[in-house]
Amino acid sequence: MVGYAFMGAAHSQGWRTAGRVFDLPRRPVLAVLCGRDGAAARAAAERHGWAAVETDWRVLVARDDIDLVDICTPGDSHAEIAVAALAAGKHVLCEKPLANSVAEAETMTRAAEAAYGRGQLAMTGFNYRRVPAVALARRMIADGRLGTLRHVRATYLQDWLADPAFPLTWRLRREHAGSGALGDLGAHIVDLAQHLAGEPLAGVSALTETFVRRRPLPGGPSRGLAAVSASGTGAVTVDDAAVFTGRFTSGALASFEATRYATGRKNALRIELNGERGSLAFDLERLNELWFHDATAPGAEAGFRRILVTEPEHPYLDAWWPPGHGLGYEHTFVHQARDLVHAIAAGTRPDPSFADGLQVQRVLAAVEESAEKNSVYTPVAS
Amino acid sequence: MVGYAFMGAAHSQGWRTAGRVFDLPRRPVLAVLCGRDGAAARAAAERHGWAAVETDWRVLVARDDIDLVDICTPGDSHAEIAVAALAAGKHVLCEKPLANSVAEAETMTRAAEAAYGRGQLAMTGFNYRRVPAVALARRMIADGRLGTLRHVRATYLQDWLADPAFPLTWRLRREHAGSGALGDLGAHIVDLAQHLAGEPLAGVSALTETFVRRRPLPGGPSRGLAAVSASGTGAVTVDDAAVFTGRFTSGALASFEATRYATGRKNALRIELNGERGSLAFDLERLNELWFHDATAPGAEAGFRRILVTEPEHPYLDAWWPPGHGLGYEHTFVHQARDLVHAIAAGTRPDPSFADGLQVQRVLAAVEESAEKNSVYTPVAS
Amino acid sequence: MVGYAFMGAAHSQGWRTAGRVFDLPRRPVLAVLCGRDGAAARAAAERHGWAAVETDWRVLVARDDIDLVDICTPGDSHAEIAVAALAAGKHVLCEKPLANSVAEAETMTRAAEAAYGRGQLAMTGFNYRRVPAVALARRMIADGRLGTLRHVRATYLQDWLADPAFPLTWRLRREHAGSGALGDLGAHIVDLAQHLAGEPLAGVSALTETFVRRRPLPGGPSRGLAAVSASGTGAVTVDDAAVFTGRFTSGALASFEATRYATGRKNALRIELNGERGSLAFDLERLNELWFHDATAPGAEAGFRRILVTEPEHPYLDAWWPPGHGLGYEHTFVHQARDLVHAIAAGTRPDPSFADGLQVQRVLAAVEESAEKNSVYTPVAS
Amino acid sequence: MVGYAFMGAAHSQGWRTAGRVFDLPRRPVLAVLCGRDGAAARAAAERHGWAAVETDWRVLVARDDIDLVDICTPGDSHAEIAVAALAAGKHVLCEKPLANSVAEAETMTRAAEAAYGRGQLAMTGFNYRRVPAVALARRMIADGRLGTLRHVRATYLQDWLADPAFPLTWRLRREHAGSGALGDLGAHIVDLAQHLAGEPLAGVSALTETFVRRRPLPGGPSRGLAAVSASGTGAVTVDDAAVFTGRFTSGALASFEATRYATGRKNALRIELNGERGSLAFDLERLNELWFHDATAPGAEAGFRRILVTEPEHPYLDAWWPPGHGLGYEHTFVHQARDLVHAIAAGTRPDPSFADGLQVQRVLAAVEESAEKNSVYTPVAS
CATH class of the missing domain: 3.40.50.720 (NAD(P)-binding Rossmann-like Domain)
Known part of the structure; x- marks a missing residue:
């Protein structure tokens, strides 16, 4: 490692x-x-x-x-x-x-x-992708429970930059991080949106912003942060936030927001998908829950139901604890290791592959291009 | 009337x-x-x-x-x-x-x-604007509780068109309704966003879509729906959904979504504002609640708090019921009547005025223009 | 009136x-x-x-x-x-x-x-009983959606007495109010529990308490509060809170709590019923919602669903607003008036009748008797 | 081990x-x-x-x-x-x-x-006790944030016995398990209630019930289940559910419910404490959250706040992940191991000690005694 x-x-x-x-x-x-x-x-x-x-x-x-x-x-x-x-x-x-x-x-x-x-x-x-609730959502969508997809809305909200006194770390410099909230947080929601929808984005329209343009240098020796002013501050050279909309190849609409300035939201990766037959919603701050609305149920009894994704029938859960005994963030890495070992043993393609990572990268590039070109709708390269 | x-x-x-x-x-x-x-x-x-x-x-x-x-x-x-x-x-x-x-x-x-x-x-x-929780939010923002504004995100989600068999009513024809979800639902969230932020939008970038382009005619004599095919269906001539982003004049970012295809969401007008000092969130489906995060509180005790907006100190509430005895949708019209009668008696300008309504109209026009011009960022006329 | x-x-x-x-x-x-x-x-x-x-x-x-x-x-x-x-x-x-x-x-x-x-x-x-969500719950239970009943738990939590400086109103004197939280709040949850369960309580075991035994007299002429000390305070002669358990005639267990000291709970009438086939839960602070768990659904998709009780198929709702446009507290009185007028016109017995009110009174009397007798299980008279 | x-x-x-x-x-x-x-x-x-x-x-x-x-x-x-x-x-x-x-x-x-x-x-x-949210609650209570305690209400609701076809495991036999829901689930909420309140229960009044008295034997060789009928079923010899009330030594009231028949509730250990200055609420199904109502805040802004207990200032959290990246059930055992190793190294008394475990046992014994004696209020031995 x-x-x-x-x-x-x-x-x-x-x-x-x-x-x-x-x-x-x-x-x-x-x-x-x-x-x-x-x-x-x-x-x-x-x-x-x-x-x-x-x-x-x-x-x-x-x-x-x-x-x-x-x-x-x-x-x-x-x-x-x-x-x-x-x-x-x-x-x-x-x-x-x-x-x-x-x-x-x-x-x-x-x-x-x-x-x-x-x-x-x-x-x-x-x-x-390996949060059990997300894996369950993917399974339900693959099973046709949402029908024709109409909307995907996804946010990834954090707030650790809301304080302008927070120091300039490597994540705020383009040469190290590539981009800011977009690559760090936006990459996750773009991947999840496409993974869950089961189809790629066709194009996007974007706004990005850097709210606080200079920040104090971190204490101690800094890692390659040459562009430092005498005043002890340095330039933030990545985006603080990105909001963007898009179309999937099927015509469904998408909206995305990635930010480190959503005061009070600590790790709010939220994604909701609305289809003709149903809807699914997920929030990483409550990662053991998946919300499902079944529009084929009788109208008087329909509603978003909170599925506590801790049953043995749920993905990965038969190896863990009894129902209701929730998992945490790090379990996604256990599941990732598990799936990769199985794939290696079986010789099957890993999921997500580098090609999947590249495709997300192309979406992020289209976001940046749109943001530079006055938000014009920008197709995703393929 | x-x-x-x-x-x-x-x-x-x-x-x-x-x-x-x-x-x-x-x-x-x-x-x-x-x-x-x-x-x-x-x-x-x-x-x-x-x-x-x-x-x-x-x-x-x-x-x-x-x-x-x-x-x-x-x-x-x-x-x-x-x-x-x-x-x-x-x-x-x-x-x-x-x-x-x-x-x-x-x-x-x-x-x-x-x-x-x-x-x-x-x-x-x-x-x-006259939901007590919204009026309270406006008061808190005017009091500076959010500090410098960074983000506004607002959705107005309904689902009554998710079923393609729903008939073609006057709301689905441009000549009567002007627009679809945009004017009906988007107008509300644009007004609330600007009203709460205390500043206008400077420009927008938009995507709109009509998912179902023909619908069955409603039973009985239809109201001026001439463009009817022999097959008993007619063309939907308004948007089904609009997703758009924007910038406020202060530089804060905004994202909006108005749709009638969000399966399971019945009246989900949701708005959240994030500022440097705090955040506020509201959901019309739980209209007696306002969620407030005070970022100036000690970190170990900070969190979004659910203010049950039913106390006598809250706007309009001293005339209603004891704490915890919630109001409903129609009370907004009681408050509107109250405020208008007071304004008439006092001779003060009504709030919102026709000028405020016009300004919202200009935002909606910019949204439509952007959607027609490949989502290019379009300034709001003033 | x-x-x-x-x-x-x-x-x-x-x-x-x-x-x-x-x-x-x-x-x-x-x-x-x-x-x-x-x-x-x-x-x-x-x-x-x-x-x-x-x-x-x-x-x-x-x-x-x-x-x-x-x-x-x-x-x-x-x-x-x-x-x-x-x-x-x-x-x-x-x-x-x-x-x-x-x-x-x-x-x-x-x-x-x-x-x-x-x-x-x-x-x-x-x-x-005439909150639409409660009426819907009753309908679903009558339709057998819960199966054999196992548990009912109900609380009615308010907090207006948590402050010891709150004055001595008529509600705190036995000669006027009969009892305290028990009759004011407990009567509601006992009635709802029996109404929803569709069966009476067989017996109860209770604790009651008066936390603050003297309170300041209210300003102005007091209504028959003779038992006043020279110090300007008077004795509280009713219960501040009552917690009790019980058995329904079918053998299901019940637990109840009525209090005016649940700091932060303003009107938290909450009731949940668990049966062999499903469960229902309601909270008056979110009165437009009913939560339903259908245990006959496939395990991987089961969960408490939030039914937004604003659809035309729901009790009383066809006369009100479109889906998602919630009602408030006072609508229960509109529905009560409606149902009584219908009953008068039809000559049918009103529901709840005085006999129903008497039966609740008998439960409250058993609660008081048990509390006086060291919590011993006390049958409800019939 | x-x-x-x-x-x-x-x-x-x-x-x-x-x-x-x-x-x-x-x-x-x-x-x-x-x-x-x-x-x-x-x-x-x-x-x-x-x-x-x-x-x-x-x-x-x-x-x-x-x-x-x-x-x-x-x-x-x-x-x-x-x-x-x-x-x-x-x-x-x-x-x-x-x-x-x-x-x-x-x-x-x-x-x-x-x-x-x-x-x-x-x-x-x-x-x-070692869920970070619970440890935080204990710290806040010890700091006086709740003031004089009035109420504790705690439930531990599971549903794995709701199905009468579930087999007769060792947990359903008194000779192995000692008691049923009471010892398995009730022990936890009694310990948490006393631990958080910072004081012991003085006495209790209880009802217990065994809803399903015979169950099918588990497949394969059974562990000492001699009391088997020829029909392939055996007797359940422990309680299925226990509901009980009590008084703390300070006079605060408590209510408890432990059951395996709360259909749809998988691991709902919920505890709420109401004091004169504030309230705290916790639900194990959302174990990264603690809800706090500060009654000393201005009335117009008061409300239960959701503290996401994932900040470095929170107990145990400085060693784990960034804010918002939640923990799961098993982390309580990591914390238990950590604390025990520290106690061993320091030679300090472990918390909870065997004496604490004994005291809980005495409460459970008082519950069983009360249930046998017609729910009469039964002091806890000391």
């Missing part, structure tokens, strides 16, 4: 737990943690249960005892590491957004396609 | 009740109900408590015993009746949307301005 | 509106308002739309032009007025609790039975 | 994860899993990550390489194992309810007291 911050901890928990809860064809072994700062990497490895440490990812991918490389670094390094790991014969799991540019994502996808021919798998880490 | 359908019933309830609940400087008298079909109008007058009936609104506005004309007809007749009533020296209350075109609304606004010089008032019927 | 305070205003609104919204066989006329203080009664009559005033209820019940007497006074005068009105040949609507003692309620019920033989009706004002 | 079923899996997850997430003075090692069926125990050890297996708990407690014995067996074996483990010099964690009788719990508590003198700790596994 490359990277050991927030995502590294979450992925470690996933790898460590998957084989303890699920019956897996192969049990994952936490072999090597990789980070540039050796002491910090060693501490993280000790904490999270990795057997060894490397400080150069090139060495990591060259090791014979590694089957899979899990990339948890900022987006600017994804392409190089992933392509090298695939070239070295490893399976790859790469965090989202797949890359900081469409061009990088295309390179990665080509490498993944070639590697698949050699029996290697490459998965993009859209972990929210 | 002109018109006696759904809106006529609601307005009648408002006029009949306002003086029974509130201390008013003058008690409204339900004098004359006007409708083209005499028998039907007489039945409605008897039902709703109007003392007399007219079948020609021109006769109504000429009567000496009438002080105020309340216009509850479809939008295509608003301008003619309102201008005539103002010319005849009456106060006017006109349902929203103010008119079917900006030009009509401008004419009406000029007439209202002239009439105001003669002591006559003209109010636009944006009744949802 | 006798009495013109809170209940008087609510009943007036009911009588004034019922004939405007519903098709009634006879339209109610608001003839005479009765109150001991002539000036105050005249002001109330003018406000609420009553044509005349009396200051002595004995004169009222003797008037020939009155068909129905509506009793909205404190409980200590119910029996005398109701019996006299029935003797004078009037129909009677009497607020709950029916009386301050079982003996009084028995007298009233005998008088009602006798009067029914003469074609007169006597109804007890359990208005919450 | 003794036992490896549901609780064993949850405890294993707790031990395995605590040292990966929290800074601990000593890292737990999963040494030996103990179960009577060797093959099954070996499979469970392999699954959950235990290094070795024993089939006799007596051998386990005699091993030198074990510091702590974690008891996850049914209640009938708790006392014997715990006393032996303490005698052997081990620390002990014992699942709730502490024992199947007060006498056993007293023996255990005496053993624990003696062992504490030798530096050994004994904790009762009331894991729900």
